[in-house]
Amino acid sequence: MTLSILYFGMLAEATGHPSETWEVTDPLSVGQLREQLLQKYPSLRDRKFQLAVNQQVADPATPIDTNAEVALLPPFAGG
Amino acid sequence: MEKTHTPKKVFVDGPISPQFISDSIAKHQSKTNIGAHAIFLGQIRADQKEGGPVTGIEYTAYTDMAEKAFHTIREAAFARFDLVCMHIYHSLGLVPTGEVSLFVFVSSAHRRASFEALEFVVEEIKAKVPIFGKELVGEAGEYTWKENK
Numbered sequence: 071m072t073l074s075i076l077y078f079g080m081l082a083e084a085t086g087h088p089s090e091t092w093e094v095t096d097p098l099s100v101g102q103l104r105e106q107l108l109q110k111y112p113s114l115r116d117r118k119f120q121l122a123v124n125q126q127v128a129d130p131a132t133p134i135d136t137n138a139e140v141a142l143l144p145p146f147a148g149g
Numbered sequence: 150m151e152k153t154h155t156p157k158k159v160f161v162d163g164p165i166s167p168q169f170i171s172d173s174i175a176k177h178q179s180k181t182n183i184g185a186h187a188i189f190l191g192q193i194r195a196d197q198k199e200g201g202p203v204t205g206i207e208y209t210a211y212t213d214m215a216e217k218a219f220h221t222i223r224e225a226a227f228a229r230f231d232l233v234c235m236h237i238y239h240s241l242g243l244v245p246t247g248e249v250s251l252f253v254f255v256s257s258a259h260r261r262a263s264f265e266a267l268e269f270v271v272e273e274i275k276a277k278v279p280i281f282g283k284e285l286v287g288e289a290g291e292y293t294w295k296e297n298k
Contacts, residue, residue, distance in 0.1 A: 079209060079281030079283070080281075080294045122211070125213060141214065143211065145294075145296035145297065146275065146279060146296075146297050147206075147208075147280060147281050147282030148208075148210075148251065148274050148275055148278045148280030149250070149251050149271065
């Protein structure tokens, strides 16, 4: 399945792009995707971020649906 | 009183002007069931960083998710407090130091609901809306990423 991954703020800088598609063979959870992301982008290891799946902040156990939109969100700074 | 609320446009390009704020106040003169307005204005502070003072903040957002989050916050505020109406505006793009980036405007029949709703809405925005801020520092093009406490 193909996931769409979005990177915001300092995370777009750390990865070098604002978005990419991510091919995965087996269903996976938010926590498993986080591990894959950290392997591809070691510079994310010292950044704080949470993941949103289809625009909802999701905890590590959340399963990721086929064709989900996953966003990596650095700390919020509104206001 | 309103029962359902359609999502409203929250984001504006650049700073929120004093004129825009005063026009918003003026538009409520016909709503004579209102007895209290409470307004919060978030202004860009010239914090001192290593490279100099903050000269402005460049805001970006995960806009689709942010608009949903703003809508959820509005609905929660209407459910919790006895409000007549509510408006939220937030800047995207560059807002120079000293200018306004957040304008929250709540109105109710009596003051207590407005005071309480205003604090609730501002705190919820800071904690739950995916908005990101690059603080521009000094003259040399340096920056740091802002993080809400």
